[in-house]
Amino acid sequence: MTPQQRNTRRHHIRLLAKEIYNAAACLKASRTVICQRTGLTAERWRALAVINRSSFTLSISHLARQLRHTRQSVRALALGLEKAGWIRFRPNRDDRRLLQMEITPSGKRILSTAEDSFNAWLLTMAFDLDDRELRALLKTLHAVRHRIARARDYA
Numbered sequence: 375m376t377p378q379q380r381n382t383r384r385h386h387i388r389l390l391a392k393e394i395y396n397a398a399a400c401l402k403a404s405r406t407v408i409c410q411r412t413g414l415t416a417e418r419w420r421a422l423a424v425i426n427r428s429s430f431t432l433s434i435s436h437l438a439r440q441l442r443h444t445r446q447s448v449r450a451l452a453l454g455l456e457k458a459g460w461i462r463f464r465p466n467r468d469d470r471r472l473l474q475m476e477i478t479p480s481g482k483r484i485l486s487t488a489e490d491s492f493n494a495w496l497l498t499m500a501f502d503l504d505d506r507e508l509r510a511l512l513k514t515l516h517a518v519r520h521r522i523a524r525a526r527d528y529a
Contacts (some may be wrong), residue, residue: 390518394518402416404492404495404499405419405492408488408491408492408495409488411491412484412487412488412491413484414484414488417441417451418451418454418455418458418460419485419488420441421437421441421448421451421452421455422455422460422461422477422481422484422485423485423489424437424440424441425437425461425475425476425477425481426477426481426482426485428440431464431474431475431476432474432475433466433472433473433474433475434448434449434452434473434475437452437475452475455475455481456475458480459478459480459481460477460478460480460481460484460485461475461476461477461478461481462475462476462478463475464476
């Protein structure tokens with residue numbers, strides 16, 4: 375590979391990384407707007423979604439592992455969710471010292487509002503893509519994510 379080819383390749387790789395970064399920033403900005411409209415923060419939205427999806431009643435430790443945060447920060451997050459009326463704490467039947475969380479009807483409503491808004495935005499964003507194009511994009515993004523994960527060890 376000549377020096378010019380190497381520079382061109384480096385330039386294209388940087389453009390690819392920039393586009394990935396910009397796409398992620400646009401996605402995050404759209405979620406932020408939806409958060410502002412619903413009164414949720416991104417962290418609260420994510421926590422409510424995890425609690426709602428769980429097949430069992432989560433403890434703070436379980437939620438912390440799911441969110442990949444410390445127990446201390448998740449405890450503060452959970453207390454805020456409880457104060458807002460979106461979750462309630464229940465003592466564990468086997469160990470009454472252990473508090474478990476369940477989403478309230480109010481929490482389900484606000485989560486549903488946020489999820490519905492986000493799904494509507496996604497459909498609007500992708501309205502002109504057919505299923506074949508969506509699958510091709512998904513396959514490409516999946517491959518890019520795996521390349522990034524594989525190369526992370528060399529950063």
